[in-house]
Amino acid sequence: MSSIHPDKVTAERLAGLREAAHTPGRDEGPSLGDGSLVEDPAIRPPLVLSQRTHSEVTQIVCGYAEDPPPKWWFIAITISSTVAAVGTGMILYLIITGVGVWGLNNQVDWAWDITNFVFWIGIGHAGTLISAILCLLKQRWRTAVNRSAEAMTIFAVICAGIFPGIHVGRVWFAWMLFPIPNSNGIWPNFRSPLLWDVFAVSTYATVSLLFWYMGMIPDVATLRDRADRRLRLGVSKPFMVALPGGREVQLPLPKPDTLRAYIYGLMSLGWRFSSRHWHRYEAAYLVLAGISTPLVLSVHSIVSFDFATSILPGWHTTIVPPYFVAGAIFGGFAMVLFLLIPLRALLPNFKDLLTIRHIENMAKIILVTGMMVGFAYSMEFFIAWYSANKFEFEAFANNRVNPRVAPYWWAYWTMIGCNVLSPQVFWFKKVRQNPWAVWVVAIFVTVGMWFERFVIIVTSLHRAFLPGEWGMFYPTWVDILTFAGSCGIFLTLFLLFVKFLPVFAMAELKAVMPDADPHPHDDDHGEDH
Amino acid sequence: MSQTQAPATSIPIPERETPRAYLTEAQWRKRLDKLAAHPAMRHDNIHLPEGATTKLSGLLLIAGAAALVITILGAFAINARHALAAFEVGLFTCVAMSLGALFLTMVFHSLNAGWTSTVRRQFENVASLLPVCWVMLLGVVLIEVLGGGILLTWLSEEMAGDHLLEQKSPFLNVGFFGVRFLIYGLVWLVLSQIMVRTSLKQDETGQRGLTRVMRFNSGWGLLVFALTTAFFAFDFLMALDFRFFSTMWGVYFFASAALASVSVVVLVLAVLKGMGRLTGAVTEEHFHDLGKLILSFTVFWAYIAFSQYFLIWYSNIPEETAWYVYRTGEGGYKALFLVLAFGHFVAPFCILLFRKVKRITGLLAFMAAYMIAMTVADMIWIVRPMVYVGEHASENPGVWGGIWLDAAGIVAPLCIWGFFLVRAVGASPLIPLKDPMLHEALAHKNYV
Numbered sequence: 020m021s022s023i024h025p026d027k028v029t030a031e032r033l034a035g036l037r038e039a040a041h042t043p044g045r046d047e048g049p050s051l052g053d054g055s056l057v058e059d060p061a062i063r064p065p066l067v068l069s070q071r072t073h074s075e076v077t078q079i080v081c082g083y084a085e086d087p088p089p090k091w092w093f094i095a096i097t098i099s100s101t102v103a104a105v106g107t108g109m110i111l112y113l114i115i116t117g118v119g120v121w122g123l124n125n126q127v128d129w130a131w132d133i134t135n136f137v138f139w140i141g142i143g144h145a146g147t148l149i150s151a152i153l154c155l156l157k158q159r160w161r162t163a164v165n166r167s168a169e170a171m172t173i174f175a176v177i178c179a180g181i182f183p184g185i186h187v188g189r190v191w192f193a194w195m196l197f198p199i200p201n202s203n204g205i206w207p208n209f210r211s212p213l214l215w216d217v218f219a220v221s222t223y224a225t226v227s228l229l230f231w232y233m234g235m236i237p238d239v240a241t242l243r244d245r246a247d248r249r250l251r252l253g254v255s256k257p258f259m260v261a262l263p264g265g266r267e268v269q270l271p272l273p274k275p276d277t278l279r280a281y282i283y284g285l286m287s288l289g290w291r292f293s294s295r296h297w298h299r300y301e302a303a304y305l306v307l308a309g310i311s312t313p314l315v316l317s318v319h320s321i322v323s324f325d326f327a328t329s330i331l332p333g334w335h336t337t338i339v340p341p342y343f344v345a346g347a348i349f350g351g352f353a354m355v356l357f358l359l360i361p362l363r364a365l366l367p368n369f370k371d372l373l374t375i376r377h378i379e380n381m382a383k384i385i386l387v388t389g390m391m392v393g394f395a396y397s398m399e400f401f402i403a404w405y406s407a408n409k410f411e412f413e414a415f416a417n418n419r420v421n422p423r424v425a426p427y428w429w430a431y432w433t434m435i436g437c438n439v440l441s442p443q444v445f446w447f448k449k450v451r452q453n454p455w456a457v458w459v460v461a462i463f464v465t466v467g468m469w470f471e472r473f474v475i476i477v478t479s480l481h482r483a484f485l486p487g488e489w490g491m492f493y494p495t496w497v498d499i500l501t502f503a504g505s506c507g508i509f510l511t512l513f514l515l516f517v518k519f520l521p522v523f524a525m526a527e528l529k530a531v532m533p534d535a536d537p538h539p540h541d542d543d544h545g546e547d548h
Numbered sequence: 549m550s551q552t553q554a555p556a557t558s559i560p561i562p563e564r565e566t567p568r569a570y571l572t573e574a575q576w577r578k579r580l581d582k583l584a585a586h587p588a589m590r591h592d593n594i595h596l597p598e599g600a601t602t603k604l605s606g607l608l609l610i611a612g613a614a615a616l617v618i619t620i621l622g623a624f625a626i627n628a629r630h631a632l633a634a635f636e637v638g639l640f641t642c643v644a645m646s647l648g649a650l651f652l653t654m655v656f657h658s659l660n661a662g663w664t665s666t667v668r669r670q671f672e673n674v675a676s677l678l679p680v681c682w683v684m685l686l687g688v689v690l691i692e693v694l695g696g697g698i699l700l701t702w703l704s705e706e707m708a709g710d711h712l713l714e715q716k717s718p719f720l721n722v723g724f725f726g727v728r729f730l731i732y733g734l735v736w737l738v739l740s741q742i743m744v745r746t747s748l749k750q751d752e753t754g755q756r757g758l759t760r761v762m763r764f765n766s767g768w769g770l771l772v773f774a775l776t777t778a779f780f781a782f783d784f785l786m787a788l789d790f791r792f793f794s795t796m797w798g799v800y801f802f803a804s805a806a807l808a809s810v811s812v813v814v815l816v817l818a819v820l821k822g823m824g825r826l827t828g829a830v831t832e833e834h835f836h837d838l839g840k841l842i843l844s845f846t847v848f849w850a851y852i853a854f855s856q857y858f859l860i861w862y863s864n865i866p867e868e869t870a871w872y873v874y875r876t877g878e879g880g881y882k883a884l885f886l887v888l889a890f891g892h893f894v895a896p897f898c899i900l901l902f903r904k905v906k907r908i909t910g911l912l913a914f915m916a917a918y919m920i921a922m923t924v925a926d927m928i929w930i931v932r933p934m935v936y937v938g939e940h941a942s943e944n945p946g947v948w949g950g951i952w953l954d955a956a957g958i959v960a961p962l963c964i965w966g967f968f969l970v971r972a973v974g975a976s977p978l979i980p981l982k983d984p985m986l987h988e989a990l991a992h993k994n995y996v
Contacts, residue, residue: 054569057569059570059756060660060759060985061570061571061576063662328862329863335859335863337856337860338794339855395795405793406867
């Protein structure tokens with residue numbers, strides 16, 4: 020294998036042997052950034068940097084779960100769990116008092132509750148897309164992000180599940196959402212999209228959990244074996260707690276490795292790394308990917324039916340199912356980037372496994388899905404006009420867009436700014452390849468996707484057909500703290516995941532490294548030696 | 549909680565060779581030489597012999613011309629609306645195939661899809677026919693405008709005063725319609741020429757950078773593709789009933805386009821394989837993946853068609869349901885509707901799920917031809933009911949009435965389009981010769 024020293028490139032450039040700019044159309048480009056930004060279409064960029072070996076990847080990934088958590092982790096989880104506790108308190112307050120503690124009223128009877136529900140359920144879609152669709156499409160780069168994205172999916176679905184449950188008012192009747200035979204002979208309305216939601220979301224949660232857990236079994240078994248080995252070698256440390264003043268006290272608890280060997284051992288379901296196990300695993304993985312793929316589309320399509328089957332102006336429009344799906348993937352990838360870019364900076368060696376190329380790829384997906392969402396916004400607006408339906412057009416023009424008459428114009432324009440305009444910077448390679456710039460856009464997109472649901476739900480409800488039925492929605496402090504609480508729950512769960520479970524799919528990551536290729540005969544390597 | 553052992557995560561990065569960032573010109577030439585020596589790259593394997601296409605293209609041209617004459621005769625024998633509708637059904641299928649191929653070519657570039665290198669040339673050939681489609685569309689537009697709105701009733705004088713039409717007139721007027729039509733032609737011409745010519749240029753020069761040119765142009769190309777395809781579908785298909793509107797309409801047409809284009813490429817490749825070409829270059833692995841694309845676009849079409857139908861059915865607003873009333877009503881349209889539901893989705897979905905079907909060239913080619921037929925059926929279902937509505941409703945002969953005219957009208961544009969396709973296939977190497985990802989496509993394997 021040869022390598023060209025950057026100095027030589029510079030020298031050649033100065034000597035006029037090499038062109039300076041790397042515009043499209045030139046054959047070669049210098050390696051940029053962290054080494055993953057290969058511009059020569061004849062070469063595939065490396066997916067793991069610093070030429071890590073398989074054992075180093077194991078060390079790195081297991082280290083996150085085995086080493087004492089860094090200081091920032093304690094600070095972060097303290098804050099997030101406090102917020103989660105406040106949110107839980109708000110839910111209790113709501114259950115004790117009634118939904119009147121929210122700002123809902125006769126006119127706007129769905130607001131932040133359903134906005135939050137759709138927001139969180141949408142976030143989850145990126146995980147399923149990465150693990151299922153990108154798997155079927157053989158996108159090898161997904162191996163660096165699939166585990167954490169799937170984890171995020173589960174946690175987002177948990178957050179989403181809270182809201183339909185508590186918004187019904189009498190929470191103790193929430194079981195009536197399910198078609199359970201009962202002595203009153205009361206059944207849910209099977210023709211209601213709200214019931215389909217129950218099925219769609221619970222199917223989604225089940226399959227996502229299975230997929231995530233099953234994919235994790237080999238990696239959890241690795242953690243188990245490492246703990247077990249340390250116990251056998253007698254190098255396991257006891258539980259120590261640091262006191263102020265630098266002293267450490269041993270706690271009368273089993274050693275962490277004993278707990279690990281036991282808990283990871285239970286979780287790994289007897290995985291022994293035998294080839295028979297791998298064979299079953301691969302087959303099951305493909306089947307689950309196949310099952311999850313339609314779920315990526317179906318769940319948010321059915322959520323969109325909650326709105327689109329009605330005849331409310333602004334809700335009833337046929338493009339809504341694919342538009343909601345595109346928006347969900349859009350918001351989901353933004354959340355993946357929002358979580359992983361700081362982790363990349365905070366956790367050691369994370370950058371070797373999650374390269375700038377990965378971030379750039381996800382930025383491109385955000386651009387594409389953002390354009391799809393923008394396409395849907397413009398189609399809705401165009402057809403609202405083209406339909407010549409006065410109510411439909413006014414629902415857009417006068418309830419959303421026009422600042423002079425629409426009280427929620429600021430929400431609409433926040434949505435457009437965040438979802439359509441902000442991703443446009445990703446047309447530029449410089450921005451896509453700058454993790455912190457991508458992070459900022461990811462925040463904008465996350466905000467924008469929350470506002471999208473708010474705009475759809477509240478602006479259509481606050482202006483009914485008769486002006487006498489017009490109203491406004493003002494959130495109460497309970498609304499705000501409940502939503503904040505759901506963010507706290509989400510982040511707490513994610514931080515726990517980062518500490519206790521393998522953040523990368525080690526086994527899959529190793530499979531896309533050059534070491535995994537049993538026939539490494541790249542046609543132009545070797546001959547240069 | 550604290551452990552005293554040193555954190556295992558701070559693993560120092562050992563001194564290792566930096567991975568290569570690009571091939572030098574010499575290394576690249578070496579790889580090209582190696583590729584040229586690949587058994588699949590024999591000249592006669594990836595080229596058609598001189599004059600091999602003359603017979604087929606001649607046949608297609610004669611058939612197309614004959615069908616066109618029959619269609620024109622039919623316009624006098626039955627009526628012009630019927631003849632034009634039949635011609636449009638075939639023509640829109642051609643447009644769908646070419647547009648879909650342009651879309652997929654750009655998607656392959658955007659995704660750096662290595663395995664598609666050996667099949668991409670045929671997508672380019674299909675996409676290169678967009679100007680041909682546009683010229684045929686120009687004929688339709690001229691007939692419509694000069695004939696005062698034959699199927700596009702919004703053009704006719706009789707509709708003048710219609711309240712809905714007055715509301716829509718800023719969009720539905722001859723001037724703006726003409727401007728839009730010119731824009732579609734221009735965009736499609738520019739995009740298809742960029743993709744085809746750059747690829748052919750790379751065959752000669754072997755410049756890797758041309759792949760980046762195509763990727764760069766695919767980025768903005770996909771955006772303008774989406775807009776022009778959606779508005780083309782509004783103008784030529786949705787506006788057949790100017791009262792009807794659906795935000796999904798552009799996506800619905802796009803779904804057919806993507807599906808039909810993969811299908812036609814599978815057919816072309818299967819024929820080339822039958823002629824003993826492309827051995828080792830396009831294998832059952834490629835057919836398997838193309839089959840997966842057909843399967844997924846079949847599902848995608850069903851998803852879009854169902855969503856559109858379902859939301860309109862559920863809300864049950866007359867201004868939307870009227871469109872479906874014509875298409876699920878008397879005269880065999882209900883049967884056609886069911887044929888689409890089962891024939892365009894349920895049956896092919898169940899069949900294409902099987903791995904074997906996707907990997908046996910003959911079977912997959914049959915399914916591809918079948919899916920093109922189903923796309924034609926979809927177009928018939930969209931266009932044909934518009935022939936006998938309003939004042940003409942009493943003359944409605946049903947789906948089967950004047951079937952000879954329908955057949956001729958549909959076959960005519962397909963054969964003319966086929967003539968140009970066959971010529972395009974014969975005119976260039978059957979695969980890109982110096983694509984930087986060609987070695988991946990030649991070694992392409994699915995999961996074993």
